[in-house]
Amino acid sequence: KANTILKDLVVQQVRWMSEKEVSEYGWMGSAPVIEFTNGVVIIASMDDEGNDAGALFTNHKDLSVLPRI
Numbered sequence: 001k002a003n004t005i006l007k008d009l010v011v012q013q014v015r016w017m018s019e020k021e022v023s024e025y026g027w028m029g030s031a032p033v034i035e036f037t038n039g040v041v042i043i044a045s046m047d048d049e050g051n052d053a054g055a056l057f058t059n060h061k062d063l064s065v066l067p068r069i
């Protein structure tokens with residue numbers, strides 16, 4: 001299902017959650033957010049229950065992690 005929904009999407013921007021978004025989620029930290037041109041977003045969470053912000057790890061030599069802040 002994830003492959004069907006996310007395949008071929010184009011990233012519009014990568015940012016961290018705004019203070020308003022952090023408050024709406026009830027989290028303590030700000031997570032990385034990947035926004036796509038079609039309005040779909042991916043927000044990193046520490047677990048699948050959405051208990052707090054999480055980090056995203058990459059295999060890029062110059063960007064190994066997008067941390068929660």
